[in-house]
Amino acid sequence: MSKAFSAIGEERDVERDEFTPGLEPQPTWCPGCGDFGVLKALKGAMAELGKDPEEVLLCTGIGCSGKLNSYFESYGFHTIHGRSLPVSRAAKLANHDLEVVAAGGDGDGYGIGGNHFLHTARENHDMTYIVFNNEVFGLTKGQSSPTSPKGHKSKTQPKGNAKDPIRPLSLSLSAGASYIARTAAVNPNQAQEIIVEAIEHDGFSHIDFLTQCPTWNKDAKQYVPYVDVQDSDDYEFDVHDRQEASEMMYETESALYEGTVLTGRYYEDEDRRSYQQEKQHRGDMPEEPLAERYFDDDYEWERSYDFIDRHK
């Protein structure tokens, strides 16, 4: 059969410029926004990995982060608030050769899409999820998000937010993600390395990506200075040890609100089967990409007549 998806797996050198739309839409992000850092790191990572733009599906939610795939050249699906993960999961199940990346904001990913986040991590789909964490709702003008610090004031929280922030790394670990890292737009080199690792990882990779919001979190340098936990002698732990990773995450998440920004890889489980492998192992999913079949004229489709004996 002729291959239906020939962009997939094509080996060649890919330039990062290929991921810039030809007729580039003007980004609507504010000057100084951390989202530019994610875009840059993602383009760099895809070029480093030699991915063809047409073998990548980038699914986003709604909000400033949701516009990522408007400025990134690949197949894209700009979904709805919080729903990038169920759409991405299905794309991966439909064609597991596709490189699937989902992106969303902290409100999108940890708030409205929180339930999907738990279950996608639990199922360990082989995909990468980048959460733009700027601790605030940006596009709707500054309301508290699930990661906003306690006491955060806005027009809808005039007395200050009464809620403690969510702990995304710890949440991700307990939900079942098999690769968890935190990086920041202010550290583009680490960010690119981490995205490369996350994409190469065989399972659900969650990146909590700190993106400064110069408009609604007035201090645009909120994530500077940062510390890379892998480079620092002060923090020694084994990323493959769940217990140690968990303790390190807890420390990191507490420290963030005290002004200490710790970034790096926190957890990786290389042994656990991805969801697709698990399903295939159980005979619950085909070995070849399901979508290929629809382009194969020789495939013999079974039909309902094959089952009616049981009803006679």
Place this chain on the structure above:
Amino acid sequence: MTDDELIWRIAGGSGDGIDSTSQNFAKALMRSGLDVFTHRHYPSRIRGGHTYVEIRAADGGVKSRGDGYNFLLALGDSFARNPSENAVYGDEEIKPLSENLDDLREGGVIVYDEGLLDAEDVPNFEERVEENDWNVYPLDLRGLAKEHGREVMRNTAGVGATAALVGMDLDHIEDLMADAMGGDILEQNLEVLHDAYDQVNEKEFSHDLTVPEGEHDEEQVLVSGSHGIAYAAIDAGCRFISGYPMTPWTDVFTIMSQLLPDLGGVSEQVEDEIAAAALAVGASHSGVKSMSGSSGGGFALMSEPLGLAEMTETPLVLLEAMRAGPSTGMPTKPEQADLEHILYTSQGDSHRVAFGPSDPKECYEQTRTAFEIAYDYQIPSIVVYDQKLSGEYRNVDATFFDREPAPDLGSTLTEAELEDAPHDDSGKFERFRHDTENGVSPRSIPGQKGGRYLASGNEHWPTGHIAEDPDNRVAQVERRLQKLESVRGDLDERDQQTLYGDEDADFGLIVWGSQQGTVEEAVDRMNADGNSVKALGVSDLSPFPVEEVTEFVESVDEAIVVEMSATKQFRGLIQKHAGDFDGTLSSLLKYNGNPFEPAEIVEAVEIEQNGGGELPTAQTTLEPAAGD
């Protein structure tokens, strides 16, 4: 009402094996050459409580459950008694006998398990038996089953007793039991069956009810509406289903989940209905024919991904298995009151295609249509049915399902075709072009060379990028709406509406969905009595078949719209699209949790034509057009 029919009701507690027993018995009747129809009534609880299944069998003409029934097998609720304290939960113990008597016809037969039920506990039992000329045969079914090993086999004893009482051979029943079980269990069951049969056969019968004789031309299969839908999806090439369990949609979800893995497909039970529909969107976007579905409350959550599919023009097939609402309503009772919900949910000038099949065969046909339309026109299509149709079994010619598969992805390009497709200066595929003939701009699938584009739930340019340009907005809205006109033309060729009865009749009935068969049966009865009545069963709900419906209403003096809804939703839909016809439409409504019986419809037409009288069921209402 044909005299030559058996309507057998088996009553007991949920969890007592009523379902499996009734299904085997229905198959046995089917194999003996009869047309069968099952009706299942059950409470929203797992074990105990009053439940029954009715099987109607006759030599042809079976389109509904019929009116009442003529044979009661009251097994008793084995869960109604607390074994440790010998106590009874309320009056549930006698329900299988007492609760069913209202619908039992005069001269009917009652077999009850005197091992579990005491007729003396049933108020005025003796008087009622005498008054209605019922024939009562108490049998110790529990004792008989225990004698051969296990109490649970009292179902089998009941079937054996039934066979003896109506003069039915045991051959088919034995064959079916052998298919379902083996070893000692089969042996014991066969012993119970024969023992019960022999014990009863020795008695003298006072009734004259016998199993009708019939002979099919072709081999038959016993299938439900849910099977019709699931099999159509499989034949249409659907290899991805995602869902969250909810009654009664779960029936289709279960059938598909059991079949798909062996067909190289994928079934996903996910965290909620938003995810379920979003997964179907994601899989379809990525090149796999997909389906999701739910019932009222779960479908409410799907409103969001439904709109996403509309805006991104992703083919999507959703099922909505209605039950009585609002909110969680009555989980195990049918209603047709989600009609407006499925037609109008989702924000904006949203649009979708919707079909309302009426029986298992139409479930199959219209689900096939739903897939073809969804993939040809890149539009969501919804199959809406109800709890009744979902679990209602009927016999169908086995050859009906011998269809060619249609796995075609419709308006989807191959890589070769993409080479000649329109691209912008940067090489991006112009996926959402304005200038199309029927409103459909062909799509590509992620991973295809030359097909990259952005699908966005925001309004977008032809390449998919977000746009608020007014000219583009108008062009895109109009193109998307244009699809509906194209779909209507396509559907007209398929002619899915059913005109029934004498074409020149002067009185009309309009119906949709699961009530159509009942209406058709009522039409037959009325015309046999010298009346002049016809019916129109509407299957296309959106885009609405305005011409056909208008023509029908204008061809009669008066018409009644029959639906299971308190707010006349279907009549509202007709009037929205076709006008109010100078007040010639009235409504027959039922929303008490039970479907119509043919006699209720006959009676309503009688009242509407001649005035006066009361409808046979207190909870049925006849609302005239005046005042609307």
